[in-house]
Amino acid sequence: MGKYQTLTPRLVFKLWLALSILILGMALTFILITGYFSNQHHLATQQQINAPLAQHLIDEKFATAEPFLEDGSVNKELFGDLMHDMMAVNRSIEVYLLKKDGEILHSVVLEHQDGEPAQYVDTKPITDFIASGYKGFCLGEDPRNPSERKIFSVAPFSRNGKTGYIYIILSGEAYQLASNNIFNEYITSFGAGAIVLTTVFTLIIGLILIWFITKNLRTITQVVTQFKDGDLKARIPDAEKSDIAVFANTFNEMADSITASIEEVKSVDDLRRQLIANVSHDLRTPLAILKGYAETLQEKAATITPEESARYLQVISSNSDKLTKLVEQLFEYSKLEAKQIEPYKEQFSITDLCLDLVSKYDILAREKGVDLSLTVNDNESILVYADISLIERALQNLIDNALKFTPSGGSIKVELERNGQSCNVRVNDSGIGIDYDMQESIFERFKQTSHTFKKNGAGLGLAIVRKIVELHESTITVLSKKGQGSTFTFSLPVVAQGRW
Numbered sequence: 001m002g003k004y005q006t007l008t009p010r011l012v013f014k015l016w017l018a019l020s021i022l023i024l025g026m027a028l029t030f031i032l033i034t035g036y037f038s039n040q041h042h043l044a045t046q047q048q049i050n051a052p053l054a055q056h057l058i059d060e061k062f063a064t065a066e067p068f069l070e071d072g073s074v075n076k077e078l079f080g081d082l083m084h085d086m087m088a089v090n091r092s093i094e095v096y097l098l099k100k101d102g103e104i105l106h107s108v109v110l111e112h113q114d115g116e117p118a119q120y121v122d123t124k125p126i127t128d129f130i131a132s133g134y135k136g137f138c139l140g141e142d143p144r145n146p147s148e149r150k151i152f153s154v155a156p157f158s159r160n161g162k163t164g165y166i167y168i169i170l171s172g173e174a175y176q177l178a179s180n181n182i183f184n185e186y187i188t189s190f191g192a193g194a195i196v197l198t199t200v201f202t203l204i205i206g207l208i209l210i211w212f213i214t215k216n217l218r219t220i221t222q223v224v225t226q227f228k229d230g231d232l233k234a235r236i237p238d239a240e241k242s243d244i245a246v247f248a249n250t251f252n253e254m255a256d257s258i259t260a261s262i263e264e265v266k267s268v269d270d271l272r273r274q275l276i277a278n279v280s281h282d283l284r285t286p287l288a289i290l291k292g293y294a295e296t297l298q299e300k301a302a303t304i305t306p307e308e309s310a311r312y313l314q315v316i317s318s319n320s321d322k323l324t325k326l327v328e329q330l331f332e333y334s335k336l337e338a339k340q341i342e343p344y345k346e347q348f349s350i351t352d353l354c355l356d357l358v359s360k361y362d363i364l365a366r367e368k369g370v371d372l373s374l375t376v377n378d379n380e381s382i383l384v385y386a387d388i389s390l391i392e393r394a395l396q397n398l399i400d401n402a403l404k405f406t407p408s409g410g411s412i413k414v415e416l417e418r419n420g421q422s423c424n425v426r427v428n429d430s431g432i433g434i435d436y437d438m439q440e441s442i443f444e445r446f447k448q449t450s451h452t453f454k455k456n457g458a459g460l461g462l463a464i465v466r467k468i469v470e471l472h473e474s475t476i477t478v479l480s481k482k483g484q485g486s487t488f489t490f491s492l493p494v495v496a497q498g499r500w
Contacts, residue, residue, distance in 0.1 A: 019206045027198045044137040046170060047151040051134040054155035054166040057082070057095070066159055067097065074106040082108055094169040096121065096143060104143060105164070118143045126154050126165060142169055220248060232259050286319035343387035343471045347495045350384045350423055351376055353392060354414050361399050369408030372399075376416045382423045384492040386472050391492070394468040397461040398427040398488050405431035406485075422491040430485040434478065442478065 061067075065078045074097060082095060095108040102123040118141075125140040129152075132138070139149035153168040219236065226234040235255060236248040293312045297304065304312075358374045365372035376382070384391075395414070402412045406429045415426040434442060443466040469476045469490045480486035 016203070016206045019209075020202045023198055023202045023206075040137070043139075043151045043171070047137060047153070048135075050151075050153050050168075050170050053153040053170075054168050057168070058155050058157050058166055062157065062159065067157070068160055068162055072162075076106065079106055079108050094142075094144070096167040096169070098123075098126075098165040098167050100163050100165075102126075107143065109144065118146050121167060123165075125149075125152075126167065129154060130156065140167070140169075144169075216248070220251065224251065227255055232262065286322045289319045290316055290323075343390055345385055345387055345472075347383050347385055348388045349381050350386075350391070350425065350492065351381045351416060353388065354395065354416060354425075357392065357395055357399060358414060361403070364403060365412065368403060368406075369410075370403065370406050371411040372414075373411070374414045374416075377418065380416075380418060382416055382418055383495040384423055385495050386492050390468045390471065394465045394490075395425070395427070397465050401461055402427055402429035402431065402486075405429065407431065410485075418494060419491070421494055423494050424489060424491050426487055426489045428485065428487045433482045433484050434480040434486055435482060436480075443476070 061078060061082060065075060067075050067078060069075055079095070079097070096104055097106040098104060098121055100123075102121040104119060104121060121143055122141045125138050129136075129138040129140070138152075140152040140154075142148045142150045151170045153170060155166050157164060157166060223234050223236050232255070235252050240249070293316050297309065297312055300308075354374050354376075358372055361372055399412065399414070406412055410430040412430075413426075413428045415424075415428060417424045417426070443462050465488075466476055472492060474490050474492065476488060476490040478486055478488050
């Protein structure tokens, strides 16, 4: 659990840090955007309120005096009086007398030494503002600082054949400096407070949210740790409902696969032990017989009769055959189990194959007093797609098995039945049958019933049959009742239809 305890705080801290940075970034962005638009709103309001100022100045000052003298020069005395009036109202206002083309004829600006105004003013904002009826928000060029745009009031005039504009900058340099200082103080105090509050809020709420968000992750981590510590039954509950369902489902599937592999390894190990025990038992008896009869022949070579010698040799030969068959079955099953055999599928007549097998086993069946026959619906020659040698081997094992457990006077039937796109192959006998509780396990390797042991079986024949049938993507089933015989059935894909 050590890694679990050190991993979670680190992850929570990273998530909290990322969330904090995100929220602080949003807070800073909000402060800057709010300050910018607040300033724009303030300027727009001030411009709307002071928009008529230039027209009031013309109406009031130009009504009693002319802005130009008789020689065409500017009436500086008039504008001097205007400067004194401005000082009493707003020291930041700057008044300019412009020609129609924007040329500055005269200016009324406090602290004139701070910088001389430009010679011309861009008239486009002026004409746009007048055309809008002095509505909206418009920034004009500041003659003292042409790189900046500021709010203004403007009004056209026409006197003594001269036309132009009274152009008033409403937020001069003094106002701008004071505004910037106030805004900076506001941003500093507001920003510091917002950052502190945001940090505290993020710390508390962020930890709570992360705790809930990582709930499923903590559960998964705990289950993974339990699985690592040996609890192979540990699974993530309600994986489909998890916030990270893909990861949860993947772990559960992986755990199932690992558990299945472990169980398979255990099963293989158990079967290995069983294999050694069974093979040792199956080999011990015939080897002991071989050794005993061979020693007898050696010891009694001078006194034994030819008839006894022949009988002993027959026993030795019979047990040698049993050993050979057992070794062959072991070799064959080991190759099937290791998937070293790939079926070579081709078209062939399953009917012809069964006819050949029935003919080959007919003599053995007659010697035992058993009736062996083949039944095909409508005498149909059924073509299937399979490995002919493997299918022949499977049928041989089934017929051998039927002959072992069918007493004299009984019958064995090989039945073929076409069923749509498949052919059902059955081997039916009237033998001793199989106990119900043994029917599911008879296809397991080295699985022997009491009757199998008595018949000198090694328990591999039916296991080989099942492996061959599985290679053909089919299954084999058994129906049996005690004392009423057994029926083994599997199916193969049909290719064509004919007659025989």
